[in-house]
Amino acid sequence: MDEITPGAGLGNGVATGRQAATDPFAAFGLPVLGLRDYWYPVLAAWKLRGKPKKVMALGEELVLFRDGQNVYALDNRCPHRGARLSLGKCQFKATVSCPYHGWTFNGAGECVAAIMEGPESKIPGRAKVKSYAATQRNGLIWIYLGDGTPPAFEDDVPNLIADRSTFFTISAWTDYACNWRVLADNWTNEHHGPYVHGNAPELFFQPVPPFNLTLSVVDHGNGRSMGVRGEGGINSAEFPGLGSFPPSKWHRFMKPHGRGVRGNWHETPAYKEHGVQTPTQSRLPGMVIVARPHAEYFLIQWLLPIDANNTRLFNINCFKRMGLWREIKDRVHYALYRGWAHDWIFSGQDKKVVESVIIGPEMLSRTDVGLIGWRRFVGRHAHKDAP
Ligand code: FES
Numbered sequence: 347m348d349e350i351t352p353g354a355g356l357g358n359g360v361a362t363g364r365q366a367a368t369d370p371f372a373a374f375g376l377p378v379l380g381l382r383d384y385w386y387p388v389l390a391a392w393k394l395r396g397k398p399k400k401v402m403a404l405g406e407e408l409v410l411f412r413d414g415q416n417v418y419a420l421d422n423r424c425p426h427r428g429a430r431l432s433l434g435k436c437q438f439k440a441t442v443s444c445p446y447h448g449w450t451f452n453g454a455g456e457c458v459a460a461i462m463e464g465p466e467s468k469i470p471g472r473a474k475v476k477s478y479a480a481t482q483r484n485g486l487i488w489i490y491l492g493d494g495t496p497p498a499f500e501d502d503v504p505n506l507i508a509d510r511s512t513f514f515t516i517s518a519w520t521d522y523a524c525n526w527r528v529l530a531d532n533w534t535n536e537h538h539g540p541y542v543h544g545n546a547p548e549l550f551f552q553p554v555p556p557f558n559l560t561l562s563v564v565d566h567g568n569g570r571s572m573g574v575r576g577e578g579g580i581n582s583a584e585f586p587g588l589g590s591f592p593p594s595k596w597h598r599f600m601k602p603h604g605r606g607v608r609g610n611w612h613e614t615p616a617y618k619e620h621g622v623q624t625p626t627q628s629r630l631p632g633m634v635i636v637a638r639p640h641a642e643y644f645l646i647q648w649l650l651p652i653d654a655n656n657t658r659l660f661n662i663n664c665f666k667r668m669g670l671w672r673e674i675k676d677r678v679h680y681a682l683y684r685g686w687a688h689d690w691i692f693s694g695q696d697k698k699v700v701e702s703v704i705i706g707p708e709m710l711s712r713t714d715v716g717l718i719g720w721r722r723f724v725g726r727h728a729h730k731d732a733p
């Protein structure tokens with residue numbers, strides 16, 4: 347087994363000594379609480395109604411509230427005596443009022459009234475809580491988790507989400523009891539598929555995908571995304587004294603699809619029309635975009651670090667708009683099959699494994715080329731503009 351030393355030849359954020367030994371991600375400059383200064387999805391839009399709502403994101407506790415289609419995000423702590431604004435009320439238009447003494451804040455975080463001090467109070471204009479840019483798109487609430495002026499939403503998120511005239515989306519979400527970095531690594535580890543997902547409904551009638559691939563990292567050159575190319579590989583192997591993998595099964599009679607197009611990806615509509623360079627791309631600040639060669643469907647799995655030990659995963663299914671009947675068919679197919687088969691069962695197989703990972707020293711091997719590439723990519727490009 348080849349041993350690869352994490353951190354070798356890296357620039358910013360390289361940890362040394364004990365920190366690098368116990369937190370291998372730190373060696374690459376991947377912070378525990380996620381990457382700041384990006385837009386993130388935080389909540390399904392329907393979950394935010396007339397009452398303020400608490401959300402955790404990148405280790406911070408925020409309160410969300412809405413006024414019609416306008417949504418607002420503030421630090422959840424009242425500057426008066428620390429009560430949680432999320433336990434208060436939206437008593438006046440486009441504001442949230444603290445449950446303790448009624449200090450009332452607008453969407454910019456400015457105190458506009460201190461109810462228990464009466465209308466003559468001097469607190470308004472002096473008290474303020476931190477506010478975050480927030481918006482409602484694609485059935486989700488999004489927040490710019492950072493400081494300074496946020497980039498335009500459309501410029502920061504994948505085109506599949508921003509371009510609503512070409513794609514519509516159906517989203518689901520699941521909370522994972524693990525650090526975000528463990529989940530992001532899962533997406534660039536091409537070798538776990540045949541082992542973890544061998545009995546997934548999506549692959550049930552197909553041969554188990556090849557393993558022992560020769561992996562290489564493809565930098566997409568945009569400062570935002572990279573992919574992993576896998577070539578060669580074997581479909582089965584005999585392990586002396588143990589037996590064969592995978593065990594042969596009567597139901598694997600269909601031809602493989604999806605992965606089978608790997609060799610001629612550059613001929614696909616996904617590449618030609620949408621410039622998708624690899625079938626899966628890992629993208630900052632923490633998502634994987636899985637493309638189908640026909641480019642009529644993409645899956646974005648976008649993670650939101652909640653705190654050091656919890657991560658929310660949004661499965662944002664992007665369907666190309668191809669007329670009303672096709673949209674109905676896509677929605678029914680998602681509701682009856684895909685949402686269950688992929689977002690629930692397939693992702694659930696990964697969830698079980700990644701939640702079991704104990705972060706500590708690692709012995710990386712040939713299967714880990716992609717995740718080393720990803721960690722290096724984050725260390726080099728997080729917070730930086732495209733070249
Ligand atoms: S603690 Fe919020 S108004 Fe007093």
Ligand SMILES: [Fe+2]
Pocket residue numbers: 532538539542543696
């Ligand atoms: Fe997986």
